Amino acid sequence: MIALEDIEAARRVIAGRLHRTPVVGSTYLGGLVGATLVFKLEMFQKTGSFKPRGVLNNMHHLTPEERERGVISLSAGNHAQALAYAASASGITSTIVMPASAVQSKVDATKAYGGEVVLTDDDLMETMLSVQRERGLTLVHPFDHPMTIAGTGTLGLEVMEDVPDADVVVVGIGGGGLISGVAAAVKSKRPQAKVIGVEPEGAPGMTLSLQQGSPAHLDSLDTVADGLAAPFVGEHNLAHVQEYVDDVVLVTDDEIVSAMGLILERCKVVAEPAASSTLAALLSGKVRVAKGSTVVCVLSGGNIDAERLAALLPKR
């Protein structure tokens, strides 16, 4: 398990290389929830999501030989951009296996950050493993690695500094990388604070994993929240959720897009569906909070095409 000192070490690794993102309150949205509501604005992180926190810390622990050979991973979205960015910033070459169906803007962004993109119609994991073996590259896992978790924990430390009286911290769950680190940080700083995870109904990997007591694999994924659509939950991630997370709830796609629209209108920021799931959990009553309590929603990223945003936003 990741300890506070691992997270503090990660913080020294990323210091000066990533942004310390701000928090902002919303009186109006807080009124709807009956709480003091604060958003952690991680869409303003480099590459538009929290992902480089874990990636940079992970790569910091590579051996000189591993750095020399380069890194590889698989992703359709935020992890791809973060890996390309963090590798280039560290003087390491990166290869990212992406589905041929990936959004062109995300492929372009990954290349622009200096990553080599391998597009495939075949199984993503098998293609990645094949390229990895062939080129002798080191895998930087999107979420299931202790150093990735220590890196995402830095976001939790910032939350506890900026909102020291937080009673509840709400975080989205895909593979579980973000909530693992955030929960470890929050519980080490303020054990009485609750950490709640949110999954889309169409990608309930952590909910299933908690029920069966082992990391679940999902055969199908069906959610607008592409950032939470992980086909499996990590082993380290499940362990951290079991230890540190108080509850995991499910939200619908409609609840997610409705929350996304409200965040746009009220906070003037773009929270991608994965990020908006946190507010959705509160507004739908899936997460109930005590009247007057202080609640933090982690808005994990803002990477969404304008075209897709327009297509998703609720029509009234």
Next chain:
Amino acid sequence: MIALEDIEAARRVIAGRLHRTPVVGSTYLGGLVGATLVFKLEMFQKTGSFKPRGVLNNMHHLTPEERERGVISLSAGNHAQALAYAASASGITSTIVMPASAVQSKVDATKAYGGEVVLTDDDLMETMLSVQRERGLTLVHPFDHPMTIAGTGTLGLEVMEDVPDADVVVVGIGGGGLISGVAAAVKSKRPQAKVIGVEPEGAPGMTLSLQQGSPAHLDSLDTVADGLAAPFVGEHNLAHVQEYVDDVVLVTDDEIVSAMGLILERCKVVAEPAASSTLAALLSGKVRVAKGSTVVCVLSGGNIDAERLAALLPKR
């Protein structure tokens, strides 16, 4: 004409009551323009636009009797919310005459800030004058008043502090309240910096006013940028633009919504069409800047419904 000391006095008036909004750069969008590009994020101002800067300063100079009686204005949008907010914050009652066709969310927001809303199908100005006479209220003009201009100048001071090497500052023009103050501030701090105004082709009030040498009235308005759709230009505003503004350019609605989409995708913030016109002017080549220069786009507000945003965003 408003002088630097008027703007500095306005700054003391609004200090602690409004936000000092941040600036942010975009490497990607700057690359498209060939410049260092910085955005002033005024959508994070209270009520979602720059408007309360002028309103608060204006109301500060009311007599005790005027304050006692209350204030009135006319607006379909940002000024309505700002007046209601600033009046309530100053312990003054406010009446805002709005068109019956106004967006419900803007009417609701104005009421929520404590304003009394009078909806009318008749002429807005005539209705306002009639209610004003009847109740003995003081008009707080949306843009054509020296103290309003001194208030918007505070935004210019902040820009010059945060981007002291700015070569070009680009500002949208409706009635001319924002650019009047910003230009006065910029030229007093850095005379060699250029200030460029931007109007929609469908609301070219300042362009016409400069041509004819007197404030123009427009018979029709046709633009997506409701924040720039003023039916006339202010007298004080024209004088400030003649004195301090280097050029005024026209952009199309298509250029505006395309810029709005890019700001959403790249900066993760909501810039309403009026605000996005500044980037549109650069990307369309209507404003040309020297390679490597430092350019500030003032993003004046972020008040747009999610539904309208979805309807406007360009389909690719």
